[in-house]
Amino acid sequence: MTDRLPHEKGFHVSWDQLHRDARALAWRLQGHGPDEGHWKAVVAITRGGMAPAMIVARELDIRTVDTISVKSYHAGGGKADKRREAQVIKSPDAEMMGDGEGILIVDDLVDTGKTLELVRSLYPKAHFACVYAKPMGEPMVDTFITGVSQDTWIFFPWDMALQYVEPFRGRD
Ligand SMILES: O=P(O)(O)OC[C@H]1O[C@H](OP(=O)(O)OP(=O)(O)O)[C@H](O)[C@@H]1O
Ligand code: HPA
Ligand SMILES: [Mg+2]
Numbered sequence: 001m002t003d004r005l006p007h008e009k010g011f012h013v014s015w016d017q018l019h020r021d022a023r024a025l026a027w028r029l030q031g032h033g034p035d036e037g038h039w040k041a042v043v044a045i046t047r048g049g050m051a052p053a054m055i056v057a058r059e060l061d062i063r064t065v066d067t068i069s070v071k072s073y074h075a076g077g078g079k080a081d082k083r084r085e086a087q088v089i090k091s092p093d094a095e096m097m098g099d100g101e102g103i104l105i106v107d108d109l110v111d112t113g114k115t116l117e118l119v120r121s122l123y124p125k126a127h128f129a130c131v132y133a134k135p136m137g138e139p140m141v142d143t144f145i146t147g148v149s150q151d152t153w154i155f156f157p158w159d160m161a162l163q164y165v166e167p168f169r170g171r172d
Contacts (some may be wrong), residue, residue, distance in 0.1 A: 007153035011132075013109045015157040019110040021131045021145050026059035027105065028143055033060075039127070040102035043068055043092050047113060048108035048156065052131050055086060056106055066092035068105075069113050100126030109154055110137030112142070 013021075041054035041064035044053030050067070057065050069090035071076055097103060100123025109132040110116050116128055130137075132154055133144040146155060 007151055009149065009152040010084070010155055011148050011152050012155045012160065013132075013157060018157055019055060020053065020130070022055035023059055024145050025052065025106075025129055025131055026056040028145070029056065029127075030060060033104070033141075034102050039104040040060075041066060041096060043097070043103055043105045043106070043126075044160060045070055045105065045107040045119060046090075049106045051073045052108055055108040056104070056129070062104070066098070067097065068092050068119060070118060072121065084112065084114055088112045088118065095125055096138035097126075099124060103127070103130070104129060106130070107158060109133065113140035116140035145168065149166070 025050070032038050033039040035067055037158060039062055042057040042060075042062050043051045043066045046067050046069045053065065056065070067090065069091065070086050071089050072084050072086045073092045103123060103126040103128045105119060105123065105128050107115065107128075107130045110130045113135050113136055116130075116137065120126070120128065120140060127143070128141050129143040130141045132146050132148060132149050133141055134152070136145075136150055140145070
């Protein structure tokens with residue numbers, strides 16, 4: 001949690017908002033697949049890409065869904081080291097993936113672009129789609145819905161809970 005504190009702004013996304021934005025992503029992608037507008041498969045980048053990928057697959061009627069698991073870590077070992085590296089710890093079906101041609105790869109957001117840079121290097125011909133994007137990561141994504149500033153932290157619904165808040169004016 002501490003590495004999130006330097007972010008100046010918070011962008012809190014409800015399940016309803018995520019559903020709307022992931023649907024908007026699907027609608028934007030509609031008809032742009034290589035095979036008469038269709039993609040062969042949707043691949044979610046776990047874990048954050050799984051909910052958006054499910055919604056996109058449902059909207060575009062794509063029944064073949066796979067996952068790629070990417071773990072990011074601090075290169076120097078400690079959190080003080082700001083260099084982040086990414087590593088694939090589970091790959092999708094290699095025969096299906098090929099060089100990515102005809103595959104739609106979905107993640108919840110692109111931030112620095114490290115995750116997508118790695119996945120792109122493996123599947124250069126895939127189409128990369130995210131619901132949200134920060135400026136540093138934009139060159140790595142082909143299609144996204146909402147851009148936020150680099151100093152914004154996006155809070156996803158699976159990381160939040162409803163809780164009591166004090167009235168704005170507080171008590172006397
Ligand atoms: O553009 P980047 O700087 O690489 O950051 C974006 C990635 O970071 C988050 O995933 P995370 O690695 O935290 O794992 P998770 O999806 O399992 O929560 C997010 O879901 C993206 O996949
Ligand atoms: O803004 C963010 N929100 C949630 N997870 C993230 N991973 C990288 N950036 C973010
Ligand atoms: Mg992720």
